Amino acid sequence: MTGTASIARKMAQPPDLSAPQRQAYSGSRIERAAAHRGDERALAAFATSNRAGFYVLGGDAVVLKYHGEGLDPLFSASEVGALGEASETVFLGLLEEAPRFGFSLAPAAIEPLKARGDLQLIDLRSIAVQGAIAAEHLPPLAEAKAILSWHARHRFCPNCGAPTKLVQAGWRRDCPACEAEHFPRTDPVVIMLAISGERCVLGRSPRFPATMWSCLAGFAEPGESIEEAVRREVAEEVGLACARVKYFASQPWPFPSSLMIGCHAEALTDNIVIDKIEIEDARWFDRAELTLMLTRKHPQGLATPPPLAIAHHIIRAFVERGRDVLVN
Numbered sequence: 001m002t003g004t005a006s007i008a009r010k011m012a013q014p015p016d017l018s019a020p021q022r023q024a025y026s027g028s029r030i031e032r033a034a035a036h037r038g039d040e041r042a043l044a045a046f047a048t049s050n051r052a053g054f055y056v057l058g059g060d061a062v063v064l065k066y067h068g069e070g071l072d073p074l075f076s077a078s079e080v081g082a083l084g085e086a087s088e089t090v091f092l093g094l095l096e097e098a099p100r101f102g103f104s105l106a107p108a109a110i111e112p113l114k115a116r117g118d119l120q121l122i123d124l125r126s127i128a129v130q131g132a133i134a135a136e137h138l139p140p141l142a143e144a145k146a147i148l149s150w151h152a153r154h155r156f157c158p159n160c161g162a163p164t165k166l167v168q169a170g171w172r173r174d175c176p177a178c179e180a181e182h183f184p185r186t187d188p189v190v191i192m193l194a195i196s197g198e199r200c201v202l203g204r205s206p207r208f209p210a211t212m213w214s215c216l217a218g219f220a221e222p223g224e225s226i227e228e229a230v231r232r233e234v235a236e237e238v239g240l241a242c243a244r245v246k247y248f249a250s251q252p253w254p255f256p257s258s259l260m261i262g263c264h265a266e267a268l269t270d271n272i273v274i275d276k277i278e279i280e281d282a283r284w285f286d287r288a289e290l291t292l293m294l295t296r297k298h299p300q301g302l303a304t305p306p307p308l309a310i311a312h313h314i315i316r317a318f319v320e321r322g323r324d325v326l327v328n
């Protein structure tokens with residue numbers, strides 16, 4: 001099943017607005033235990049502990065094992081050793097003193113696993129959309145995927161071009177040639193709802209399922225504050241000027257390593273001019289229409305993103321609280 005098809009299927013189920021579901025990937029119970037990252041002896045003991053659990057990535061896919069009727073993303077030290085050669089191993093932290101690691105398979109080890117009947121390789125977005133595993137595993141999987149993706153893309157020093165080496169249990173790469181230290185990066189993305197009175201602006205990307213409308217979003221640029229990035233993105237994508245910007249919440253988005261920074265913004269103008277390169281369409285929606293979309297009762301079948309995405313919660317807060325979201 002493609003990610004888009006599975007999102008469309010999930011969207012057919014109306015969310016229960018009386019019992020809000022949480023967004024995916026945040027709320028980790030793991031203590032990162034950074035003090036252990038330089039302690040080789042402790043790390044070696046963690047890796048062979050019978051309480052150790054490994055989250056396994058094969059390229060962009062997560063490796064899951066069948067466990068009864070369900071799927072389990074945690075492998076023991078002996079199970080992970082039998083899967084194949086590691087590309088990198090990263091210490092994620094401790095869950096009630098049980099060590100947790102992220103483990104990426106070498107490219108040659110991935111293909112044979114796809115033929116095994118006891119395993120499933122699924123991308124992390126589809127896992128969240130389908131509810132394929134217990135929700136508590138999504139934050140550590142997001143941590144593992146973001147950091148292992150960074151390693152996969154930073155094998156050579158951006159300063160001098162020499163091969164770099166994983167150190168600090170996976171939380172740094174050092175260059176033996178020029179001695180530069182490279183730290184994992186997170187890319188900030190602003191995602192916002194521009195509001196004017198009882199209305200707000202939603203847009204559509206050509207990548208969205210046909211009926212889905214969502215918040216505008218874009219990468220914050222170097223030398224820009226969150227507020228400036230929100231105002232610039234709204235101006236670029238829909239031609240509106242914004243004044244006040246209010247932070248709402250954030251969400252790790254490990255595709256590959258973004259942090260979604262959710263905001264509400266006060267629109268000063270109302271004439272939408274769409275940047276057709278960035279988005280397919282955009283228009284104003286009032287709170288009554290948004291309520292129909294959130295509850296999957298819209299007469300044309302229009303819908304907001306599902307609760308796993310922060311966009312759902314940014315829109316929902318405006319439906320519930322109106323323009324108060326700009327002050328409280």
Ligand SMILES: [Zn+2]
Binds near residue numbers: 162177178180
């Ligand atoms: Zn270097």
